[in-house]
Amino acid sequence: MIKCLIIDDEPLARSIVAEYLQQHPDVTIAQECSDGFEGIKAIKQHQPDLIFLDIQMPKINGFEMLELVEQQPGVIFTTAFDNYALKAFEANAVDYLLKPFSQERFDAALKKWQEKRTIETADQPTIDLSEVPAKQPEERARIVVKAGNDIRIIPVQDVLYLEAYDDYVKIHTKDGLFLKKKTMGYYEQTLDPAHFVRVHRSFMIPISQLTRIEPLEKDSHVALLKNGVRIPLSKSGYTRLRTVLGL
Amino acid sequence: MAPTRVIWLYVAWAAFWSGVFVLVLLPANYNLRLTMKDALLYNLLLTIAGYAAGTGLRYYQPTLRQGVMLLAWSLGLAGICTLVYSFLIDWLISNELYLAFVGDSLPMRLVFGWLLLLLLLLINWFWFYTKEQRQHEERKAATEKLAREAELYTLRQQLQPHFLFNSLNSISAMVVSRPEQARTMVQQLSDFLRGTIRKENQQRVTLAEELKQLELYLAIEKVRFGHRLQTIVAVADDAKTLELPALLLQPLVENAIKFGLYGTTGDTTISIKATCEDGKLIIQVQNPFDADASQAQEGTGFGLNSVQRRLYLLYARPDLVQTQQHENQFTTTVTIPQNYDQVSHN
Numbered sequence: 387m388i389k390c391l392i393i394d395d396e397p398l399a400r401s402i403v404a405e406y407l408q409q410h411p412d413v414t415i416a417q418e419c420s421d422g423f424e425g426i427k428a429i430k431q432h433q434p435d436l437i438f439l440d441i442q443m444p445k446i447n448g449f450e451m452l453e454l455v456e457q458q459p460g461v462i463f464t465t466a467f468d469n470y471a472l473k474a475f476e477a478n479a480v481d482y483l484l485k486p487f488s489q490e491r492f493d494a495a496l497k498k499w500q501e502k503r504t505i506e507t508a509d510q511p512t513i514d515l516s517e518v519p520a521k522q523p524e525e526r527a528r529i530v531v532k533a534g535n536d537i538r539i540i541p542v543q544d545v546l547y548l549e550a551y552d553d554y555v556k557i558h559t560k561d562g563l564f565l566k567k568k569t570m571g572y573y574e575q576t577l578d579p580a581h582f583v584r585v586h587r588s589f590m591i592p593i594s595q596l597t598r599i600e601p602l603e604k605d606s607h608v609a610l611l612k613n614g615v616r617i618p619l620s621k622s623g624y625t626r627l628r629t630v631l632g633l
Numbered sequence: 634m635a636p637t638r639v640i641w642l643y644v645a646w647a648a649f650w651s652g653v654f655v656l657v658l659l660p661a662n663y664n665l666r667l668t669m670k671d672a673l674l675y676n677l678l679l680t681i682a683g684y685a686a687g688t689g690l691r692y693y694q695p696t697l698r699q700g701v702m703l704l705a706w707s708l709g710l711a712g713i714c715t716l717v718y719s720f721l722i723d724w725l726i727s728n729e730l731y732l733a734f735v736g737d738s739l740p741m742r743l744v745f746g747w748l749l750l751l752l753l754l755l756i757n758w759f760w761f762y763t764k765e766q767r768q769h770e771e772r773k774a775a776t777e778k779l780a781r782e783a784e785l786y787t788l789r790q791q792l793q794p795h796f797l798f799n800s801l802n803s804i805s806a807m808v809v810s811r812p813e814q815a816r817t818m819v820q821q822l823s824d825f826l827r828g829t830i831r832k833e834n835q836q837r838v839t840l841a842e843e844l845k846q847l848e849l850y851l852a853i854e855k856v857r858f859g860h861r862l863q864t865i866v867a868v869a870d871d872a873k874t875l876e877l878p879a880l881l882l883q884p885l886v887e888n889a890i891k892f893g894l895y896g897t898t899g900d901t902t903i904s905i906k907a908t909c910e911d912g913k914l915i916i917q918v919q920n921p922f923d924a925d926a927s928q929a930q931e932g933t934g935f936g937l938n939s940v941q942r943r944l945y946l947l948y949a950r951p952d953l954v955q956t957q958q959h960e961n962q963f964t965t966t967v968t969i970p971q972n973y974d975q976v977s978h979n
Contacts, residue, residue, distance in 0.1 A: 397859045402806035421898050444898045466798035485802035
């Protein structure tokens with residue numbers, strides 16, 4: 387038996403997936419969710435094998451929702467028309483359904499997912515969209531994080547600086563510290579390069595937070611942020627910072 | 634200018650300078666007929682040379698540095714003219730005394746001819762230069778007009794493909810279970826699409842007409858989003874006959890729906906208010922938004938930018954779209970002047 391979830395903010399869009407699924411008695415619908423928050427809860431609760439996921443949804447989009455899920459189920463994306471999303475899909479060979487889709491197209495996507503599942507080992511995630519930068523325009527402007535059971539949407543303006551931390555990135559904000567399972571490389575590619583500068587292998591700072599650059603010893607510098615934190619600058623980081631500042 | 638008129642102008646020019654020439658030579662007390670013959674011959678030659686060189690300038694506008702070449706050019710031409718003149722005058726006049734005078738005055742004539750040719754070339758150059766400038770300005774204006782019209786066209790045509798495909802998906806979902814409703818929605822969608830294509834360039838429509846189009850749009854959106862979307866439309870009676878650029882209202886409401894529905898997870902009420910103030914049409918669209926969510930910081934969004942740009946292109950005023958955030962409500966106010974003081978599009 388395959389357990390699935392349908393996550394879409396439009397009721398009719400959910401109903402057509404449910405209708406097409408009637409042709410597949412081996413698939414049961416554990417729950418229908420109308421936004422990403424419900425989706426996260428339902429995934430935790432039901433641990434489905436597969437989710438049908440819309441991209442444009444209230445508050446957090448489908449990609450952002452996936453980033454907050456620990457045990458990632460198989461995903462078939464459903465979307466109407468979205469250049470940003472299509473690029474992300476194609477980069478990852480993920481299956482997606484373009485609305486409105488036919489029963490045949492739907493069956494094919496389901497079949498493809500099942501075949502892929504039998505080949506892949508369990509510990510290998512089916513997809514890894516998390517490192518594809520700039521999937522949706524809003525992802526350049528905000529970072530969605532999980533703090534305990536809460537989901538926080540952090541506007542990039544509120545970010546004081548980013549710090550690498552093993553497999554995670556520490557996001558320092560006025561309201562405290564948040565962890566996100568990402569790489570510095572991802573943020574370097576996603577965030578606006580005129581605003582965020584990778585000043586060190588382990589640090590990225592927003593220009594708006596910078597107050598001073600001080601020499602430390604011969605050939606090395608530190609950046610002083612508004613909140614008094616000192617960030618070491620690597621040699622190439624110092625050059626990058628100077629370029630962005632136009633020095 | 635017509636070619637015959639140009640030729641007459643040159644003839645007049647030659648006659649005028651011949652007159653000047655005669656007046657200058659009169660004090661020398663030679664026979665008037667001889668003097669006139671002399672003057673006409675020399676000035677005709679100069680004018681022909683000037684015409685030839687001037688016609689060249691019509692097709693070739695020298696830069697300022699190359700303009701120095703005009704000095705050399707005119708000197709050369711004046712030399713040739715004087716040479717030809719000195720041969721012809723021998724043949725035309727038999728008075729030895731006068732011919733001796735001509736021989737003596739040749740250097741003076743050369744200088745006079747040079748200055749005259751230079752003047753002629755300068756006039757020609759200036760004439761063609763200003764003509765070229767005028768044509769350039771006209772081309773520029775025409776290009777700008779075309780660009781503005783093209784921009785207005787695309788701004789009007791910005792129907793979101795997202796909306797279209799999602800609506801089709803809703804129809805597809807209803808076809809089996811609710812065929813009647815599916816048919817209604819097909820009709821609404823068709824009417825809506827027809828409304829967006831039909832509108833002629835720069836057409837102004839009454840608010841009442843625009844509201845009809847808006848109702849179709851809202852009906853479709855309500856089917857898509859179900860109970861989550863509520864709308865309140867309040868239009869003052871005196872505002873209904875006021876005019877606005879076609880297809881302006883829908884992007885405003887679309888923007889409000891997008892921010893309202895995607896910025897919050899609960900039910901969303903969009904209110905649309907239209908009034909008449911000081912003879913101007915005032916439209917207010919209000920939607921809830923979540924101050925915590927980052928959407929708010931993105932400010933106006935693409936839909937509003939395009940409305941603002943359109944109104945700017947039509948009325949040359951950047952202040953017709955205003956936005957306001959108050960608690961959890963986002964309000965967009967659009968002012969449409971009614972006195973037709975639009976930027977002309979001729």
